Amino acid sequence: MKVLKSIEEVRRWRDQFQEVAFVPTMGNLHAGHLSLVREARKVSENVLVSIFVNPLQFGEGEDLDSYPRTLEADMEKLMAAGISALFLPTPEILYGEDAPFIVAPPNSLIADLCGKDRPGHFEGVATVVAKFFNIVRPTYACFGKKDYQQLRVIEAMVKALNFDITIIPVAIERSEAGLALSSRNGYLSKDSQHHALRLSQTLLAMKEEIARAAENQEIIPTSYEELEAKMTEQLQREGFLVDYLTIREQKQLKKAQVTDRHLVILVAAKVAQTRLLDNIELTIS
Numbered sequence: 406m407k408v409l410k411s412i413e414e415v416r417r418w419r420d421q422f423q424e425v426a427f428v429p430t431m432g433n434l435h436a437g438h439l440s441l442v443r444e445a446r447k448v449s450e451n452v453l454v455s456i457f458v459n460p461l462q463f464g465e466g467e468d469l470d471s472y473p474r475t476l477e478a479d480m481e482k483l484m485a486a487g488i489s490a491l492f493l494p495t496p497e498i499l500y501g502e503d504a505p506f507i508v509a510p511p512n513s514l515i516a517d518l519c520g521k522d523r524p525g526h527f528e529g530v531a532t533v534v535a536k537f538f539n540i541v542r543p544t545y546a547c548f549g550k551k552d553y554q555q556l557r558v559i560e561a562m563v564k565a566l567n568f569d570i571t572i573i574p575v576a577i578e579r580s581e582a583g584l585a586l587s588s589r590n591g592y593l594s595k596d597s598q599h600h601a602l603r604l605s606q607t608l609l610a611m612k613e614e615i616a617r618a619a620e621n622q623e624i625i626p627t628s629y630e631e632l633e634a635k636m637t638e639q640l641q642r643e644g645f646l647v648d649y650l651t652i653r654e655q656k657q658l659k660k661a662q663v664t665d666r667h668l669v670i671l672v673a674a675k676v677a678q679t680r681l682l683d684n685i686e687l688t689i690s
């Protein structure tokens with residue numbers, strides 16, 4: 406595994422190959438990241454992973470300074486996973502001293518859901534990913550469905566800015582009990598991690614209720630909102646601070662209509678100060 410620290414080193418490494426697969430991360434790697442690496446290895450022998458905690462995507466009062474940094478352990482995992490190269494830029498190398506040029510995704514994609522609570526977040530994500538795409542020039546890039554809105558923003562950016570890159574979406578990796586793996590789970594006590602399971606359980610219950618209603622042709626336009634409200638209240642009663650719990654169509658993430666077949670139920674909620682994300686897809690046949 407080559408460890409690359411400068412943009413020039415990455416460019417030289419990249420130029421050796423016809424095809425490259427890229428996995429951007431913020432480190433503190435867990436099985437979710439490693440499943441992205443596995444998918445990357447399926448499409449190319451030449452896998453480059455980046456670890457970079459991107460200051461531009463953190464808002465004021467967010468956890469930029471305390472975000473877990475575990476480079477040594479991360480490197481061991483990546484070596485065992487058989488990647489070819491690891492890119493470890495610093496903020497200075499990526500952004501220099503000039504004010505950054507910002508990639509601004511359209512409001513239709515970022516005004517809602519996580520964008521609503523985290524102003525500037527998706528601009529920060531799009532900007533750093535666009536820079537990585539120009540530096541690495543990957544053929545493929547893997548992104549987790551765990552960050553569903555982020556995945557849609559990146560797909561839209563690739564289309565709008567004509568990046569010649571195939572985005573590979575990767576399914577959410579969960580703990581045995583069902584908790585979506587996340588670097589931020591480490592902020593939670595064992596008890597809170599157990600409590601957080603209610604999020605994936607709630608998504609599953611909603612999925613089953615929608616599938617059952619669809620089978621019995623019971624879905625009416627208001628019923629999605631009723632279901633959202635009922636389950637939101639339930640989570641709130643259980644002590645969650647719910648940012649959103651919502652049923653959307655999968656592509657534009659607009660509120661689901663009865664005619665939509667490909668749905669995703671998304672939740673963002675705080676458990677003991679830690680904001681967790683989860684979602685589940687469902688297709689009504």
Ligand code: AMP
Nearest residue numbers: 430431432437548549551552577578586
């Ligand atoms: P992060 O290091 O949190 O920025 O995540 C880097 C990449 O890993 C993103 O594409 C995430 O969506 C993806 N990812 C994080 N957690 C998971 C998970 N539990 N399952 C699948 N992908 C994940």
